[in-house]
Amino acid sequence: MKKIMTGFTMFLITMVILLPSAKAQKAPFTGTVVYDVTIAGDVPEQAKSMMPTEMTMKVSPDKLVTVMHSSMMDIKNIFDAPAQVSNMLMDMMGQKLNIKNSAADLADQKKKAGIVITVKPTTETKTIAGFNCKKAIMTITSNQSAEQTVDCYFTEDFDVSKFNFGNTLPEVNGLALEFTMATGPFSLKMTARSVKKENIA
Numbered sequence: 001m002k003k004i005m006t007g008f009t010m011f012l013i014t015m016v017i018l019l020p021s022a023k024a025q026k027a028p029f030t031g032t033v034v035y036d037v038t039i040a041g042d043v044p045e046q047a048k049s050m051m052p053t054e055m056t057m058k059v060s061p062d063k064l065v066t067v068m069h070s071s072m073m074d075i076k077n078i079f080d081a082p083a084q085v086s087n088m089l090m091d092m093m094g095q096k097l098n099i100k101n102s103a104a105d106l107a108d109q110k111k112k113a114g115i116v117i118t119v120k121p122t123t124e125t126k127t128i129a130g131f132n133c134k135k136a137i138m139t140i141t142s143n144q145s146a147e148q149t150v151d152c153y154f155t156e157d158f159d160v161s162k163f164n165f166g167n168t169l170p171e172v173n174g175l176a177l178e179f180t181m182a183t184g185p186f187s188l189k190m191t192a193r194s195v196k197k198e199n200i201a
Contacts, residue, residue: 029158029175031197033057033129037068041186055190060200064163081162114143128177129192131155153178 035055039048052070059065064079073092080087084103090096101109117140124135133153140148154174177192 027159028061028162029160029197030059030061030200031195032059032200033175033177033192033196034194035190036193038189038191039186040189043186058200059160059163064160079163114141116141126153128153128155129195131157131177131195133177134174149182151178151180152176 033056035057037052037055039051050070050072052068052073052075055066055068057064057066062081064081066075066077068075073090076089078087078089079085086101086106088097088099090099117138120137120139122135122137126133126135133155136152136154138150138152140150154176156174158175160175177195178190180187180189
């Protein structure tokens, strides 16, 4: 069980870091997006019950913040666009971590990991949280992990490209509203339940 939970922890961290990738043609987005988090595959029910079921993303003119909570862990990511710094705060069963990286640090880590990404645009579309979304399929390989496949549905209505420095994935042309990553015997999916445009300080 410990091995499974450690694997899920790293899986969740990866998902949180990758989700906000975007480069849109429309106006910059400020507001709140609430995502449902679901896990599928060969996963013990006890492990599933300890996983988060929701993620909240808040975007202000200068910062993007994602928060996930579960009985096992809390993960908070703060992306500061003017400072070009990301800060991950994680509390896993009482063990607290604070991981801070500059844009240069993140680029160096990506280079050392030998990450290679292939992006395949598709003609598939669907409506998510009231917005028309296009699908892209991404394949990620590195020298540190098995190949991963990412299905991403994104809307071109919003722009959060100023926060791209914090992402491992290449830019897609919009805000991701659904995101599925499969690795090994399980997959994790995030789907936007609501998108609220609002001013956030």
